[in-house]
Amino acid sequence: MQRSKSERLVDIVLGDAVITMLDSGDDIGAVRLIGVLKSMTKIEQNAERLEAIMMAIHEVEATLPQVNSSRDAAILAFNAEPAPDNGRKH
Template sequence: MYRSEDERLTDIVMGDAVLQLLKQAGPVTATALLDKLHTLAGQETDPARQRAFQRAIEEVTNSKKAPAGEAVALKDTHNVTHIFRNRENPGKKTRH
């Protein structure tokens, strides 16, 4: 399903970080996710998982750099495109 084992492991470590944020009942924001990924990466001893944490950190950092209102399109393993918009700008309202 995944293009590589590295991608699978990156998704796993990112998912673990999100789950920990959810268990803490705190905000799940890009900043909180980056903090959690950095914390977990610092505790990791396995080199493959350390690389996965670095890839996950890069993905989240790149998504934060997208200007407000700009979208990032990612294709999954089934060639389905998912569009993520940067909505951290509280001044803009989104209609659904």
């Protein structure tokens, strides 16, 4: 199947975001990916790329399970990084 120009651009901006995370040594995860994409919207000047970034954010958010806990909701809302899971129960 042939992908549209906008679908290819979404793939490109997702790749750019992943490369940004790898370059900075960040863990790769959906919540962090959304954060990187949101930060990209603040500096993007090209209207087509900005639209693709927004589409990418919506695609990644759609893959997340429903946000049930307030902690996860806060992470998404405030573009924060989740704390590492050290396996300890509090």
